[in-house]
Amino acid sequence: MKYSEWKTLDADEQKNTNWHRRPPVRIASIFTTLFITALIVVTLGISKNSTVHINRKPTKTEAYAMAKVFIKDKLKQPEKAVFASSATALFIDTATSIYYISSSVKIENNGGRMERSVWEVKMKYTDGDWAERNSWQPVAVTITSRP
Template sequence: MKYSEWNSLSDEERKNTNWHKHPHIRTATIFTIAFSLAVIIIILGISKNSTVHINRKPTKTEAYNMARNFVKDRLKQPEKAVFANTPETSLIDTATGVYNITSWVKIENGSGKMEKSVWEVKMQYTEGDWAEKNSWKLISVNVN
């Protein structure tokens, strides 16, 4: 039924006519629902990505946290190690993504005393989530 024919119907005839016989109304409803679902999916996808650490270079603090993980891998008793809260020095080459982090850690020696050791880690960020080890290329680790 065309819209012009719908206008020519009496009130009684309009009541008796089922709305499914109006294809424009049904088509518009289907497209409205599909569009609404698409918008909801896009918004949920964007909000879900807000917690991922990609598409930016790591900060000095983030690189320090990853360097501590590389140092822990070299220690005999990493669970007893006490790291500094911040790095002593950190040199960052943003062009190549090379991070050179220096700090200290207190580790337990053979006699059970805590002694302070200086460590240096040189690593390169290779893209991806900075919090994952496979996003980094370890160049060198020195613990004195």
């Protein structure tokens, strides 16, 4: 039945006909639409917050990783440096956000031989993402060769 034919029917004929002007909206389709909309909003909210770990202090492992970056800056051939798997000594002053880290590295000397050196880094965490270099301020960086 066309809409133009619907207008020609009287009230009793319209009641007896099972044709409706608009299809009924099902509750399932309403909830599905709301669920998809909520999922999109949550996903977009999470994707905008890419740095979740900003509001906490860096761990010992994270501080050690950043200290190695500062040591590599001081080396002549940082690509050939072999760092120890963990820090020899690590002290964190949480009140002032100062990190003292000590460890060793094997570097190539002028003769082409690998020699072991001990390094120490004192750095200050200035807030932000721990993996970004500008979140740290190196206070003292020393490398001492050991025979």
